[in-house]
Amino acid sequence: MxxxxxxxxxxxxxxxxxxxxxxxxxxxxxxxxxxxxxxxxxxxPQGSLHDFPVALVNQDEGETVPGPQGEQRQNFGDQITSAIVANVDPNMFDLRQVGIAEAQQEMQDGKVYGAIIIPSDFSKRLLILAESSVVPGQVEKPAITAQSNPRAGTFASAVMDRFADQALTQVNSTVGQQLTQTVQQQLAGPPPTPIAGASALTLAEPVNVINIEYNPLPGGxxxxxxxxxxxxxxxxxxxxxxxxxxxxxxxxxxxxxxxxxxxxxxxxxxxxxxxxxxxxxxxxxxxxxxxxxxxxxxxxxxxxxxxxxxxxxxxxxxxxxxxxxxxxxxxxxxxxxxxxxxxxxxxxxxxxxxxxxxxxxxxxxxxxxxxxxxxxxxxxxxxxxxxxxxxxxxxxxxxxxxxxxxxxxxxxxxxxxxxxxxxxxxxxxxxxxxxxxxxx
Structure with missing residues (x-):
């Protein structure tokens, strides 16, 4: 009407x-x-970070090394884990120290945005690297894997990558200083032998950080x-x-x-x-x-x-x-x-x-x-x-x-x-x- x-x-x-x-x-x-x-x-986002879940997996089995008081067990994986935990703000990041199986399950369930994984032979490879600076030979740097979880969120993966780069860069520097001192002590005997330039550069950054995606997203x-x-x-x-x-x-x-x-x-x-x-x-x-x-x-x-x-x-x-x-x-x-x-x-x-x-x-x-x-x-x-x-x-x-x-x-x-x-x-x-x- x-x-x-x-x-x-x-x-x-x-x-x-x-x-x-x-x-x-x-x-x-x-x-x-x-x-x-x-x-x-x-x-x-960076300033608002809180309780960001990241898995930290230390599989390092350690290695026995000779010393002035006999053989000693050296585990660089434990030292790196302690260093990461000590240097990370617990209010910003929720570091979960878990085994590899649990870390993978939490990645599959989207409960963590990434994982840092130290392999089982990390100490062994690191000590081989140190020996190569004294004894000629071809060796590879030991690797630590930083996995991001793109299925849990693309932006979260970017945060994870930045966190891994910052944390492992600092760890790399610390381990490098310790390894360099160890080699210098071994070369200090009479007559003293200097560390070669290439070896010194390798020892300064002895860890190879590998950034990969866990279960990458498909197209579309x-x-x-x-x-x-x-x-x-x-x-x-x-x-x-x-x-x-x-x-x-x-x-x-x-x-x-x-x-x-x-x-x-x-x-x-x-x-x-x-x-x-x-x-x-x-x-x-x-x-x-x-x-x-x-x-x-x-x-x-x-x-x-x-x-x-x-x-x-x-x-x-x-x-x-x-x-x-x-x-x-x-x-x-x-x-x-x-x-x-x-x-x-x-x-x-x-x-x-x-x-x-x-x-x-x-x-x-x-x-x-x-x-x-x-x-x-x-x-x-x-x-x-x-x-x-x-x-x-x-x-x-x-x-x-x-x-x-x-x-x-x-x-x-x-x-x-x-x-x-x-x-x-x-x-x-x-x-x-x-x-x-x-x-x-």
């Missing part, structure tokens, strides 16, 4: 703060939150960002999908007007209860979750994303879209129009920077680690990352993600049912507000 224009003058409308002041305040506050959280999450993953963007799609499908379902169903039921360009249409309300309205919206959202999740998997395959666990990705995607959509619709049922802003803050303003999908949480201010404990975006990211990069392992985050998603869905259902039932029983039916009496 066509509506007659309101005769209220523009000046009178402008004098009403609700017309212009309240929207301006809301937008300003929302943009302030967006800028504050987004920029703070990426401003200083956007250097690991595919998991984050896929998670973003899932959250947006639930969040924006819920908003669209809410608006269009309210328009069809006569609770809200519809505008088509210059045409304004407001159907007569059919008198359906709040609870039944919400049930209808939930049903539509459930059907959409099943369809949209399939669309996402199909498009991901079409653009060349490697998906080895397509069924798991589809099922989890449908569950996550449903959980986000149901929760968003329940918030709207509880708060009305204000629920739009609340949903935006929960799912977007706070969700994206605390997801850990671009910058790891350990390289952000700790407020984001706190938010990640309950923010839907982080839970979804853990599940999608586990499916795409860690063979859908439950210990890689999928188990936690599924449980958190089910809890979120249950909370959304409870909020929606309790709220709409209470409103219906209290007689708070949806309808136009009574007209205010004309002022004299």
């Amino acid at each position: 066509l509506m007659e224009p309101n005769p209220t003058s523009p000046r009178r409308a402008v004098r009403n703060p609700r017309v212009w002041l309240f929207p301006a305040i809301v937008v300003t506050v929302l943009m302030t939150l967006l800028a504050g959280f987004y920029l703070d999450s990426i401003a200083d 993953t956007g250097n690991g960002l595919a998991a984050f963007y896929y998670s973003l799609l899932i959250v947006l499908a639930g969040f924006t999908g819920g908003m669209i379902v809410h608006t269009m169903i309210d328009q069809a039921l006569g609770f809200a007007p519809t505008e088509y360009g210059p045409w304004y249409r407001h159907l007569e309300s059919i008198g359906i209860s709040r609870f039944n309205t919400l049930l209808l919206k939930w049903s539509v959202m459930a059907a959409l979750a099943v369809v949209v999740s399939g669309v996402f998997v199909g498009i991901a395959d079409l653009v060349g994303m490697p998906i080895e666990r397509g069924l798991a990705l589809y099922l989890y995607g449908a569950l996550a879209i449903l959980a986000v959509g149901v929760s968003a619709l329940s918030v709207l049922a509880l708060f009305g129009t204000a629920g739009l802003l609340i949903n935006l803050i929960i799912f977007v303003v706070l969700g994206l920077p605390s997801s850990g999908g671009t910058v790891p949480l350990e390289a952000q201010p700790e407020i984001f680690t706190f938010l990640a404990r309950f923010e839907p975006m982080h839970q979804v990211y853990l599940g999608v990352r586990a499916i795409l990069f860690f063979d859908a392992g439950t210990s890689a985050g999928l188990g936690r993600s599924v449980v958190a998603t089910l809890i979120g869905l249950a909370i959304g259902l409870i909020i929606g049912v309790v709220t709409t039932r209470l409103y219906d029983r209290a007689g708070l039916h949806r309808g136009p507000a009574p007209k205010e009496p004309a002022r004299g």
Whole structure:
């Protein structure tokens, strides 16, 4: 139906703060939150480092060397391990001294961002290198391997590489000084023999540091960002999908007007209860979750994303879209129009920077680690990352993600049912507000 224009003058409308002041305040506050959280999450990753998990594996078996008091057991791996631990800030890095099997398992589960591995024959090779400076022969430097874990996050791998370079460069210098002194003592006997120039340079930096990627990412993953963007799609499908379902169903039921360009249409309300309205919206959202999740998997395959666990990705995607959509619709049922802003803050303003999908949480201010404990975006990211990069392992985050998603869905259902039932029983039916009496 066509509506007659309101005769209220523009000046009178402008004098009403609700017309212009309240929207301006809301937008300003929302943009302030967006800028504050987004920029703070990426401003200083190095300065924000805390509890960054790295595995430290010392396999060195040591070597027996002759000495003035007889043979002694020398273990350079133990010395290097102690030096790394002593020189690393425990607040910035969580160094986990584990065996090689445990380190590999934690890398496979995405629980550590990298590993430093000292091989079993490290001391033996180091002493052979020292002997080669006295006795001619061709030898290779002993190696320490620094492994990064690109599947746990591309940015985290860069942090790991920088940490390994700094830590092992210092270790290399310390071991080099010690080895040089040992050789000098061996050459000090009469007549004293100087260390040759090439040997001196080799002894100064005796360790070869090898930087490699553990289980490199395949092509088509956007250097690991595919998991984050896929998670973003899932959250947006639930969040924006819920908003669209809410608006269009309210328009069809006569609770809200519809505008088509210059045409304004407001159907007569059919008198359906709040609870039944919400049930209808939930049903539509459930059907959409099943369809949209399939669309996402199909498009991901079409653009060349490697998906080895397509069924798991589809099922989890449908569950996550449903959980986000149901929760968003329940918030709207509880708060009305204000629920739009609340949903935006929960799912977007706070969700994206605390997801850990671009910058790891350990390289952000700790407020984001706190938010990640309950923010839907982080839970979804853990599940999608586990499916795409860690063979859908439950210990890689999928188990936690599924449980958190089910809890979120249950909370959304409870909020929606309790709220709409209470409103219906209290007689708070949806309808136009009574007209205010004309002022004299």
